[in-house]
Amino acid sequence: xxxxxxENSGVASPAFSSRAREFGKAALIAxxxxxxxxxxxWVTATAEPPRPAHEVLLAGAALPPVAMDDAxxxxxxxxxxxxxxxxxxxxxxxxxxxxxxxxxxxxSRDDAxxxxxxxxxxxxxDPMNTTRIPMPPYGGxxxxxxxxxxxxxxxxxxxxxxxxxxxxxEYVAAPTRDVLAELPxxxxxxxxxxxxxxxxxxxxxxxxxxxxxAHGMTGxxxxxxTSEFLAKLSDDDALxxxxxxxxxxxxLNTTKVDMPPKGGNPALSDDDIxxxxxxxxxLAKSEAQGK
Ligand code: HEC
Ligand code: HEC
Numbered sequence: 001x002x003x004x005x006x007e008n009s010g011v012a013s014p015a016f017s018s019r020a021r022e023f024g025k026a027a028l029i030a031x032x033x034x035x036x037x038x039x040x041x042w043v044t045a046t047a048e049p050p051r052p053a054h055e056v057l058l059a060g061a062a063l064p065p066v067a068m069d070d071a072x073x074x075x076x077x078x079x080x081x082x083x084x085x086x087x088x089x090x091x092x093x094x095x096x097x098x099x100x101x102x103x104x105x106x107x108s109r110d111d112a113x114x115x116x117x118x119x120x121x122x123x124x125x126d127p128m129n130t131t132r133i134p135m136p137p138y139g140g141x142x143x144x145x146x147x148x149x150x151x152x153x154x155x156x157x158x159x160x161x162x163x164x165x166x167x168x169x170e171y172v173a174a175p176t177r178d179v180l181a182e183l184p185x186x187x188x189x190x191x192x193x194x195x196x197x198x199x200x201x202x203x204x205x206x207x208x209x210x211x212x213x214a215h216g217m218t219g220x221x222x223x224x225x226t227s228e229f230l231a232k233l234s235d236d237d238a239l240x241x242x243x244x245x246x247x248x249x250x251x252l253n254t255t256k257v258d259m260p261p262k263g264g265n266p267a268l269s270d271d272d273i274x275x276x277x278x279x280x281x282x283l284a285k286s287e288a289q290g291k
Contacts, residue, residue, distance in 0.1 A: 053107035054160065062163040066154035070147075071166055074155025077148055079171060081139045082156075084208035084220055087264060090159035095248060095258045098131065100156050107160065114153045118144070140220075173203035177213055179279070182286060191278065198279030201272050205265040209257075214283055220257060224280050225287050235277055242273050 051059070079088065085097030092099035100106055106114065121137040122129050129135075138144050144152070158165030179199055183192050202214065209221030216223035224230055230238060245261040246253050253259075262268045268276075 052102075053104040054102050057107045057161060062161065063157075065164050065166055066158050068166045068168075070151045070154035071158055071168060073148060073151030074153070074158075075151075075168060075171060077139075077141075077144070077152045078155050078159075079173065080208065081141050082152070084217075085135075085139075090156060093258070093260055093264050096133065096260075097135070101160050103160065106156060111150070111153050114156075115149045118149060118152065140217075173200075173207065179282065183282075194275045194278035195282050197272075198275035198277065201268065201276050202279055205263045205268060206276065209259075209263070214280055221259065222255065225284050227284075230280065231284060235274060238277055239270060239273050242276075243270075 078086075078090075082097075085093055086100050087093050087097075090100040091102075105117075109117070118139065119137060121139070122135040124132050124134045180192075180196055183195065202210075206214070206221070206224075209217060210224050211217040211221065214224040233241060243262055245263075246259040248256055248258055262273070
């Protein structure tokens with residue numbers, strides 16, 4: 001990556017980082033408040049509180065590994081549907097979805113019960129719902145085949161107990177449209193490189209909420225192609241925005257869904273985010289030209 005990008009992006013960060021810390025603090029406090037309510041199972045009359053089911057599971061002998069086929073089908077569903085709220089590693093996105101890794105519900109139910117749960121989800125007014133955030137039926141997909149249901153249950157079992165996860169090939173998000181083929185031949189090769197890199201990064205960190213080709217997903221992230229907000233921001237301001245996100249407590253939030261800092265992927269560097277912006281700006285421009 002060229003150095004002038006890093007110099008550019010440094011400008012916005014000092015003012016921003018203290019705000020990020022404030023955000024982190026608020027998130028910690030929220031978590032601390034939410035924690036006791038999340039484990040009503042612990043409140044029993046016995047002298048020794050029983051160990052949570054997910055700890056018992058890991059302390060015991062490993063169950064048989066999940067089948068490779070199921071894990072591969074399940075991973076595709078998980079990455080494209082569930083990761084938006086439960087995070088790619090299943091540890092949960094604050095204010096969106098719970099940790100599936102530390103889920104006693106998952107640890108103490110068989111596959112049939114988990115499949116039944118996924119078909120129904122858990123509405124916010126369900127007595128079992130502790131977060132007052134709905135878990136949509138099929139995680140928001142219209143439906144799932146029997147094989148997909150079996151696969152996604154197998155995959156989350158592997159996330160909860162990694163001893164059961166077969167060794168999977170590296171995850172590559174399915175390609176959407178071939179944006180690179182659309183780049184004008186006379187485009188600055190540096191810029192083309194940023195766009196190519198941005199497309200990959202977008203597929204790994206943003207697509208789960210903002211959808212294919214950034215057109216948005218109902219109930220999750222907005223369209224970034226038609227976003228006037230994004231169109232008006234300078235690259236520096238857009239970078240600062242994406243690093244900070246827009247929580248539901250922000251008065252500018254219109255969806256009542258969190259935009260997590262860096263889309264929930266702390267590993268993204270400033271250069272990575274600027275590459276994503278190059279990609280998004282290219283999509284917006286080519287769409288505006290009716291391509
Ligand atoms: C739009 C956000 C969202 C999506 C997408 C989503 N979930 Fe959830 N899920 C939630 C929320 C919120 C809860 C917790 C509800 C509550 O408070 O009980 C939850 C709960 C769960 C639970 C129960 C955990 C427990 O300990 O009670 C499982 C299992 C689960 N989800 C699996 C999945 C799978 C698998 C997918 C993908 C097919 C998925 N979810 C997609 C939001 C989501
Ligand atoms: C967990 C879901 C989620 C992920 C992942 C996510 N976003 Fe968002 N994003 C949202 C939501 C929800 C909003 C709208 C918040 C609101 O109501 O204002 C949003 C808003 C935005 C906006 C402002 C759009 C506007 O018109 O107000 C930008 C820009 C943006 N996201 C960029 C990104 C980028 C870039 C990534 C990947 C690095 C990303 N987002 C990942 C959920 C997500």
